[in-house]
Amino acid sequence: MIATERLVLRRFRPGDAEAFAAYRSIPEVARYQSWDAPFSLKQARTTVAAFTTGDPAQPGWFQYAIDLDGQLVGDLGLNTCDNLRQAELGYTLAPAYQGRGYATEAVNGLLEHLFTERGLHRVSAECDARNLSSVRLLERVGFRQEGFRPENSWFKGEWTDDLLFGLLRSSWQSARTAN
Numbered sequence: 001m002i003a004t005e006r007l008v009l010r011r012f013r014p015g016d017a018e019a020f021a022a023y024r025s026i027p028e029v030a031r032y033q034s035w036d037a038p039f040s041l042k043q044a045r046t047t048v049a050a051f052t053t054g055d056p057a058q059p060g061w062f063q064y065a066i067d068l069d070g071q072l073v074g075d076l077g078l079n080t081c082d083n084l085r086q087a088e089l090g091y092t093l094a095p096a097y098q099g100r101g102y103a104t105e106a107v108n109g110l111l112e113h114l115f116t117e118r119g120l121h122r123v124s125a126e127c128d129a130r131n132l133s134s135v136r137l138l139e140r141v142g143f144r145q146e147g148f149r150p151e152n153s154w155f156k157g158e159w160t161d162d163l164l165f166g167l168l169r170s171s172w173q174s175a176r177t178a179n
């Protein structure tokens with residue numbers, strides 16, 4: 001659906017369930033996410049089946065598979081608002097593929113699609129304040145930190161701090177023009 005230099009962002013397919021279960025079962029991947037590790041193949045098949053449907057151009061969640069040479073290496077979640085001009089973003093990359101700029105490339109590819117083809121005005125993201133690789137990723141692609149909410153979430157048995165990030169189409173366009 002969206003091609004970048006090394007990756008394709010596409011719809012999930014049933015054959016992704018094994019790879020999906022494998023990376024969701026890694027404790028470091030689940031640490032700041034809504035699920036707990038291990039993530040069974042049965043859970044993965046049900047989740048992937050739900051991801052295969054849906055329309056990314058409609059309001060609500062759509063999950064893009066991040067595909068490297070035909071292999072599922074991660075996913076991007078996009079929650080589009082009812083007005084179709086704002087959305088929230090989330091991302092996961094299998095650890096074997098981290099540290100090589102793939103998440104940056106995938107998020108940049110999606111942002112380009114959202115701002116140039118779908119005419120979005122603004123994209124938001126939230127993360128646990130301890131999730132430094134996520135913070136670095138958001139800052140690398142141009143998000144600005146807009147808020148800090150101390151002990152805002154009761155998450156996996158403790159109160160945790162949330163960071164709020166945002167990116168306006170105007171800022172994204174200015175940064176591209178400058179580069």
Ligand SMILES: CC(C)(COP(=O)(O)OP(=O)(O)OC[C@H]1O[C@@H](n2cnc3c(N)ncnc32)[C@H](O)[C@@H]1OP(=O)(O)O)[C@@H](O)C(=O)NCCC(=O)NCCS
Pocket residue numbers: 028029030032033090091092093094097098099100101102103104105126127128131133134136137
């Ligand atoms: C958040 C997450 C996707 C970031 O993954 P990542 O591998 O650090 O991000 P990228 O794939 O963009 O790689 C960037 C890293 O590779 C390095 N890199 C190497 N080659 C690169 C390239 N060509 N382009 C950009 N960066 C490159 C960068 O320096 C950077 O390292 P640094 O953060 O130590 O400076 C990953 O940690 C993850 O999936 N975590 C678990 C799920 C999660 O918590 N999601 C977020 C919930 S809010």
